[in-house]
Amino acid sequence: MITQHDKTDILIIGAGASGAAVMWDLSNAGFNVVCLEQGSRIQADKYPVNHPNWEELALNEWNYNPNVRKNNDDYPINTDNTDINPLMFNAVGGSTIHWTAHIPRLHPSDFKVKTLDGVADDWPITYWDLEPFYDKNDQMMGVSGIHGDPANPKRLPKQMPPLPLGEEGKLIAKAFDRLGWHWWPADANVNSVEYRGRKACNMCGPLNYGCPRQAKASTDVTYIPDAIKNGAELRVKARVSKIETNSKGKATGALYFDKDGKEHFQPANGIVLAMNGVGTPRILLNSQSNAHPNGLSNSSGQVGKNLMFHVFASVEGVFDNLKETYKGPTVNILISQEFYETDTTRGFDRGYILIMNRGTPGPVHLSKSIDWGKNHHSEFEKNFGKRLGIGVCGEDLPEESNCVELDPILKDSNGIPSPKIIYKISKESRKLLEHGLKNAEIILREAGANKIIKLPFSKHQGWHLMGTARMGENPKTSVVNKNCQSHDIENLFIVDASVFVTGGAVNPTPTIQAIALKTSDYIIKSRKDLKS
């Protein structure tokens, strides 16, 4: 028997970066909000960095890859046909539990790549449409950084001063200066001083396995507590299988499984999907019915298509004169946007950023990248605490053949079909990476690296899941309009990075959250009909 719940104004599915932002904003405006999240609340004492075996935990129960982690709250993903594995965390806070909180914004040009470079499509919105929502999100998440970056439009002062660069950061910054290349201290949603009741970062290092001090802004410690104070209801261990619709073509609510596998139905006036670029198309495709034979909101056939990840590779340098490069956050030091825009002489469109990272944070992580056998100990000595890296994060243009589908066989623990990822890195992206890696090496040599290590291209880099329910004006070629409202179902909204038209070359989350807040702003101002 299916348990029926009372109707709510807005049902949000997914309590990660985007869902949490909408949950806060709508509850603040007096909407009745229920949020269904398949994962649990994470207790801070569970985070690996509290434990002496933190490297073991990081590589297993806290692995970024749900297929390795295999926690109860995860769903399996078929990754047999992809060059890049999707990475995510399923819990209250979503993947922001794992994220490194590095938060560059898209550039104004990113919204107009078709006009500028003749590739992909323009977005139906501009940077300036999103700017106030980027700023609003910054207030809630808290930004450490410094204004004045010449690579980006002017911004409001940041909430906190930048995180320390450390000796290593200064070394690399000077190398950029000598080469005449742009660099700037990284903007981070990591507190350099106490902010909104959350402590300052104490530089422990691997912030990408959860932060027990709450210095890193994951949404379980930023938006969600405030949303709950506003009266929003968060239901955990609630895994949605399907969105239901009525004969008028409206979404009526969602079917979900609770922790005991019992089925429930949560009715709502409006539904907001925030399950990320893999989870959202999965549930839309699984919501197929007679009225929606190709899945919900899929009259365009674009649901699941155009999956983008960002391509990533890195080079590390060994610096004999450094001793403790594991001290300090692994990333969030500095970035360069020197190579962001298209330069036709390079042989590929669009560009990339260079991100500095500190050395591997523990002996096991380091050992995995050096020789075993006779040279192991000498290599360990030469590398431990002496490595710095430069990562290349490049734009990955959309292609229809890169997609999320439903797997015909694989299912999660509730019997819901798993997503299947089909993805090939394009030739253009490979060229871009090659170009970026050469420049990364130039920087490290300029900074005085004694040895350069080109890390092999790794499959484990699908941190950014974008493009699978894209935004556009034309219902024939896109899934949602500029307000993130489904073209097909007028009371259905999508607020995660599925709606990205292109991905730019920067980490996506501030943009995801700005889009989420822009959508909730639209609902508040223009969809009073959804409020009881």
Add this chain to the structure above:
Amino acid sequence: MPNNQKNIDKSKLSLLKKVMDILIPQVDNLPSAGLLVTDEKILDLLNKYDKYSSSFNKFINALRLDPYCRASGGFKSLNYESKENVLKELQHNIPDIFENILELIYLVYYSNNKVLDRINWKRKTLQPKGWELEKFNPEVLDTIKLRKPFWKEV
């Protein structure tokens, strides 16, 4: 997800320890990894994680089936160089399994107190102390600040 108490064959474990001796040889006054670490520690990880136990079984089977090992009376009876070559070959042929085995061995080895003392890694738990870094000094921006805005206006 941790998964407890599997039946681990002792002879397989002893073979793994011979492999460990090659992967992490002795150094200073520390013996090689297979001699240094306890069975208990390895069993703990094998019991906890399917990733390691399934790779362990596949790896040992591959090692036992290796034609060179079979022809020479098994891995244990090979000389150092030959052992190294067999392992290199396995790394090439079954990279994912080999990577999991390496990870398991490093986890076991680098949790041994004598090893951690030797590499002077004092901070076993990263929190609650963390590390200290000098505060950001804006003078470092003196050069880059001279650059005019260069983002593309559209």
